[in-house]
Amino acid sequence: MTIVDREIVSALLDALAGKIGKERFDLWFGDGSLWNIQDSTLRIRARDAFRLDRVRGFRRDIQEVCEMVIGRSLELSFAVATDDEVGSTADHFTAKLATKQDGPQTATEVSSPNTVRAAERSAKLKSGRKYRDLSSMVVGDSNRMAVASAERILRCPGEASPFLLYGPSGSGKTHLLDAIRGEARRRGLRRVVLQTAEQFTSSFVEAIQGSGLPSFRSKYRDVSVLILDDVQFFAGKRATLVELQHTLDSLIRDGRQIVLSSDRPPAQLSAIPQELRTRLAGGLVADISTPDFAMRCEMLERSTCSLVLSSSVKRLIAELATGDARRLAGAVHRLEVASEAYHCDVTLEFAERMLRDLFQAHQRVIGLRDIEDAVCEAFGVDKNCLRSSRRDRVATHPRMLAMWLARKHTRAGLAEIGRFFGKRSHSTVISADKKVQSMVGSGSCFETLQGPCHVEDAIARIERRLQAS
Template sequence: MAVAVCAEDACEVPKNDMDIVKPIRDRLADRVGHERFDLWFGPNVQLRYANATLYVQAPDTFTVERLRRQMRGEIVAATEDVLGSGVSVAFEVRESAASPTSTSDHTPADHTPASEPQTPPVDSQQTPNTSTVASMPRVAIGTGGPQLAAPSPASAAAQAGKRDLNNFVVGECNRLAWTAARQVPQRLGVVSPVFLHGPTGSGKTHLLEGITTATRRLPGRKRIVNLSAERFTSYFLEALKGSGLPSFRRKYRDVDLLLIDDVQFFVGKRATLVELQHTMDAMLRQGNQIVLTADRPPAELRGLGLEITARMTGGLVCNIDPADEATRLGILQQVAMQRGVDASDDVLQMIAGQLHGDARQLVGALNRLQAASEALEQPITLPMAESALTDIFQATRRVVRLADINEAVSELFQLEPDALQSNRKARTIAQPRMLAMWLARDLTRAAYSEIGEFFGDRTHSTVISAKNKVNRWIQDETAIQLATGTYSVKEVVRRVQVKLRRG
């Protein structure tokens, strides 16, 4: 990916590759800090200079994409500090048996690993899953178009309804989280911790189970613990009451792979948080792998403490959103095939378009159709499906109110609940207020005058002005400051919409 443009002073840079690369690496270490530099730019990442271009090379597409997303700005800045603005920066997979792959801002690397060799299901030492439907695929959604990746060929595990990484329905929007999960077993401890966050039913537990299964299939015996945060807390408190702390610590620290689901459960549990921090420190020092999930990003898990949050964000954080329509259709098609539900694509498309919830809801709809078809002794047609699912469709249509938008925006910007309805004109209040007005017009049927009245007795022309201004922000890709960092307007809108879907 070309990041910089050519400049007149490019011909003045040294021609020797090492004379250029070493100062850039040194400058990069100064910019990001030496500990962070060692984490991101270890021996697997190489810099190469040729033809007025700095090539950042890594052994696989996952690492290339991670560097491009997280470190591009720092690399460009360090390069410009040393060479001026006349050098381009490109990211590519280092040549091996496979052809190298370059990535760019506009064309992210797309890497779909080959299916893992199929082996009989292994004994899993996991805690029971919170889902009541064992065969239900979980889908993770991130950014990208509504493209749906074809599922892997049905494996023995998939046929049995066992959740692994091969029967996870992949769309463009969940590809990063899925790719990260695929890389974990092959590169234990290289990127740790991996933190996956998204709403209930978005695929987090499926990915944890898939990572566990894939790791157990590897040669050699791996020590793996996969459990929920609630179970971790319960076991710790039991050990604390008795004399089992040494045994507890051996069990959860002396492992190759530790996976903990729903870490938001730890919020406010001080003793458990201290133990978790020491557990993470011990594992990271040993170079072992940690994978965590939560229903929100680490920065929004207030109550965990800065020390824990810093550790959670020190590896790779992957966002998971609710499934888009294309991915919901993929889930329905897969489950229908697994269960032998004879429903046409028209029926499945209708369900995918009507239900915007998680995978559990989709599976519940298929269960209803199958039961209705058997009870009525009728095939599943479009009219029959519409009739059988009417109450489910009606129950899932959530009406967004102005108060809901006010609450979601205030929470995201960490403002007092009445701040957006006040007369305060500070930028930290005015900007979120304009965004809330824009969302109100986009997500509700409220008139301009009603929106203005709700947000501090403002006129309808003020609301129109706010709407136009936010449209310009979106067009210009304006950045907005949140308490957790600076984000594009589109990303802020997406986060508010996720909060509104959660209710």
């Protein structure tokens, strides 16, 4: 590979570790998997067939990282590494180089300023993850409650257990969980374990198949703090859910602290048994949303990137990289590689040119069908009910809200909105819009199948789903 290709692969690895989490990255890619770019194909070689199957499962994440870093997708080629490929370092980039390697480099790598900068970036990134604590959090309106809750459980471990943190992808849940782990260790808590739901499930399956349940239970129950990320992925795994419930009961009984994260609140985890959902809601629940403009600016100020960016360029990135906070890192990675590839400083004009197509590709227009799906999920009704002629509140309240949201988030006209939601007239849409505005002003409640729901809570829940999608 050329030096530029190696630099691109280094940036891809850094971005992938940030996207899927360091624990998962180290588990499946940190074993020395080989990465190589040939023309428009990214070739990934795993050490064995078992790891190859797991690595293939990250295809979508790798494609998204490619779009974030270089602005386009690459063809992906997966295979088990041959002996010749394992022995060659000239044509392949080892994942360890980007995340773990501390030993000597080859002469080519030492002499290349691009590779030195990549190594510095990786060392800083690794250091930042290892020693992260609550002081590393950028606090704003979107996460103030979540950070305050984290401080509370660390002051009094076990008093509010479990602590469930929920919010859309890219809102900073994993970052906060990592900070809780670091802060707990800094405060001297004996044993702190952070795992994803996938890792917990894999460990449980391995224990059943041979390694033994006693060692598995010792790992997850003999702890001061157990942190599990993305618990929504336990849905449908019956045996794992039973084991998880017993694990939570054991830890709560012993006064230990449990910290969990999910992409939705407990009441919406419909694929998880009610008894377990009750336990999740029985401690402390806090929501977190994607960072606002001021927070994104502060994140860029605190960035460990070696690239010097002017305030105007940082403001541009913060304005463009809305939604998922990972897009900030993706934009910075792209500018860093572009600066090295074109041998120039990053001016405002250069940044606009390099980022324009990247963020145009990420923009997604919300449509009437998106509104319909989000409202039906939030209220527990089907589309036929939303478009029917029913006049009871269980049908009319979600229908009114859907029309109000369509007016707010889409460019559809009154007549188009009316036709979509049951062939209604434009005057019906106007009336629905006014009624919802009045309900927002008076703090009224909607009637749902689950009972009354505050109008602002319903709107916030649906808009979070629209944002996440």
